[in-house]
Amino acid sequence: MRRHPSTTPRTPRLTRALGSLLLVAAAGVFAVGAAPAGQERAAATPLDRIVPAPASAEAGGSPYLVTRDTRIRIDAAREDTRRIGAYLADVLRPSTGYPLPLTTHGRGGIRLRLANGRFGAEGYRLDSGARGVTITAREPAGLFHGVQTLRQLLPAAVERKSVQPGPWPVAGGTVEDAPRYAYRGAMLDVSRHFFTVAQVKRYIDELALYKINKLHLHLSDDQGWRIAVDSWPRLAAYGGSTEVGGGPGGFYTKDDYREIVRYAASRYLEVVPEIDMPGHTNAALASYAELNCDGVAPPLYTGTKVGFSSLCVAKDRTYDFVDDVIRELAALTPGRYLHIGGDEAHSTSHDDYVKFMDRVQPVVAKYGKTVIGWHQLTGATPAPGALAQYWGLDSTSAAEKEQVAKAARNGTGLILSPADRVYLDMKYTKDTPLGLAWAGYVEVRRSYDWDPGAYLPGAPASAVRGVEAPLWSETLSTSAHIDYMAFPRLPGAAELGWSPAATHDWETYKVRLAAQAPRWDALGIGYYRSPQVPWPSR
Template sequence: MGGLFHRFRPEGSAGDGPAGEWSIPIPTKGARVRRHRLHLPGSLHLLGSLLLVAATGLFTSGAAPAPAPVEPRPLAQVIPAPASVTEAGPPYRITGTTGIRVGDSPAARAAGEYLADLLRPATGYPLPVTRHGAGGIRLRLAHDGPYGAEGYRLDSGPAGITLTAARPAGLFHGVQTLRQLLPAAVEEDTVQPGPWPVAGGTIRDTPRYPWRGAMLDVARHFFTVDEVKRYVDRLALYKFNKLHLHLSDDQGWRIAVDSWPRLAEYGGSTEVGGGPGGHYTKEQYREIVRYAAARHLEVVPEIDMPGHTHAALASYAELNCDGVAPPLYTGTAVGFSSLCVPKEVTYDFVDDVIRELAALTPGRYLHIGGDEAHSTSHADYARFMERVQPVVARYGKTVVGWHQLTGASPARGALAQYWGLDRTSDEEKAEVAKAARSGTGIILSPADRVYLDMKYDRTTPLGLSWAGYVEVKRSYDWDPGSYLPGVPQDAVRGVEAPLWTETIENSAHIDHMAFPRLPGVAELGWSPAATHDWEDYRTRLAAQAPRWDALGIGYHRSPQVDWPAA
């Protein structure tokens, strides 16, 4: 009877309690039943009976109707959109008896423990992670399957759910899909009433591009390890696989370098606006790398050079052509600083920094910046890049640079990150296209599409607008495969959403600028081009809002999306 009911019996009749006692079972969170007993003296027995009969009328005729059952979310209602969806049959319901089976695979166990940790707080269920059993949720690695490095298959039906992948990253991405298929309340950190249905059917899913990145600028404003981890968790939900950390700029140097200690100690001591700044010790950086790797994100560290180097120049006089260290800088201008290209000490500095950073970074890539070197002549810029790119290779990493690198001579296998605009000159675009046709891979980060620090509109309290206003539709509604004229489709490695932090100071600011645009970038990188449809996407995006509320993500309520009532 609507979740609360009672029964009573006359004195002396058979039942589960002594005469004069009424038993009122009240379901509690987690489907457990707590039984409350009312003890009435004999003289009040008849009165008690009448009172309970009256109460029955309250609960059966005057109470609101029982809530409608929770309908499972359709399998296609996730972000990024899956490659293939087949809806079929009744759902599976996660209950107190559900277990997570992982077999003998350590990778499957890691994914299973991650899933259990996600689900336990809100469901209140034990969700044991076991090697054997039947039914429930099964995670399995099938190394000969058609899933690639990151794909997966999800099968759901009344008997259980099976996630299958060829590699651990695929299992992890499948877990994120399963997470989104559950009601948004699953993100809460206290027990919720449920139920927890997952629609029946099959998802077959593989990513469109191997590079699905997000960049966080920790140089303009410094962010703690915990703040970076928080952003990593946001990225993992939407199947990003690269965390690009912008570790140095004019306003701050954020990573300890043993051979040049003043870089972090002095160069990292401030930030935009003159705040205290900060830097990561080597162990703190390793912790970020470990945390990201556990969520299948590869950290791509960036040391921007030869420009954007004022913090380094302020730390060491010998890096300046005149041998004089300038004072620290806390403004927001760009293009005024440069390492001294002719000096040999510059390349000792570069070698030491890259060697130490490469040793800390297990990933394949190291970003050397290269943008907005306006105070460096073109000849010096080309000379610098010819000297620096082989250093990256010597320490076992692949070069990534901003697309100005294509104006020099990109190393074999290098990647160029394009951040231009629709209005960028045809000559500059042609330079990038020529490099792409010669084997340079392209990462697309057009500033007037996916720069998360751009204002949504003129009323946005944070962010910049030099690239224009970037609303949700503009951020989503373009095709990376055909964006740059003359760039072969197979040269496009993927997409990345940079978040520069001249005006961004804390996690709340990050959330407001990243959401709701970040999931759209994820979909551009993961989902087949045929699935990209703004009207369908904006509906799926609106359905994410309760999940963000449960996660504590303060997002921008764009007028382009029909959000649920606040």
């Protein structure tokens, strides 16, 4: 599967709107109104710079200028609106130096409004003019996504943590937006190398900026078990005591995990925990001899090979273990999904694999969760409602692709994570100092230039639930490593999941992507300066 497999021009829907925006940008947009002395005129960021591209955008009217008198207006009776308003104020106050109080009264300023409308669960409308900016959504998630768009319409310096000179204009016009897919994910492998709660929170903030709504945490593998399980305490205490290369490893207490879940929810991301099985289980096998068919615990493992471990499918004790782990993890996880892995089970026979999945999938349902598995799950019988996460390559055999497509035709939903497109740990080029290359080199254009709805032959477009960008950590051990491999490819994966297919065009996207660079600089995100992208000079 994902580590070492056996084989190593569209017309944008927004042409009219974006054309007018480019004319506005070329002419220069200037903020007007009650600006402080010396800040009467300042170029505003045009609406065509948003990533992911919105469903529609129309430039028009005068910009709004955020000033010391700006207030953030919220609904009086809605605590979720208040929390989003406080989040926005926390973003804007350090750089502007303005008080930006929250209020339920008055006119103008920045208004966050929940209202009935055809926005869907995550859509929003942003209206900007000389008197203020209004973001309207049906649900809080849409309001939060609209706030991310507002951030991108403000100058990049707004992301800095010290007072900047400003001014702070928002281009006039209207954005109406909603996602193409409901599942827009990113995966972080905390098993090969362990990442702290603070490091995970940092990544969550980066994901939220681009409207990603799922954080898939790969919590167990051969090299480490990263979540406390009360009924099997040695899983974390012993199985979590190392990592690739023999470092100290680590694990999340239940309170740590709850904090990650809470923080993700505050950014409108749902945590999808993964316990990989029946393979990728050496950390568990080393922790408990009884999980091995021969009753002998193997040593802890700190290398990077795959496919050598397997739970003992024939033992009833194995299913006691699975039930306990899923029960405790499901109780900690408010989201709807629980990922059971299922990839690279090379040490498990096909018959045993099928037997295992037939027994384990009902356990997930028993504890109120929906199964996700890597696409090898389609070699068994996916449970009703299960999602298969496809990680194959363009070069994956037709037979394997057809197996997945057939499951999709029979009702299994698909999450697309093709390794040679959106595996963020793949090297950009042969000279990339981090990452692996078993799926090939994945430059920025290759990671963006594909259509999820038409990617897998024989799979109906309606079966595609979304896109996920995994980041495996064999070679990554710091937040700086995460940033370098995720940026600039992560925003492209986010756009594939969010934006209408008709907006996907490399030539216009690379310009919008380049415009994100000053924002990353302001946020302290170190990124790969791909020669395929026309980056601004520093």
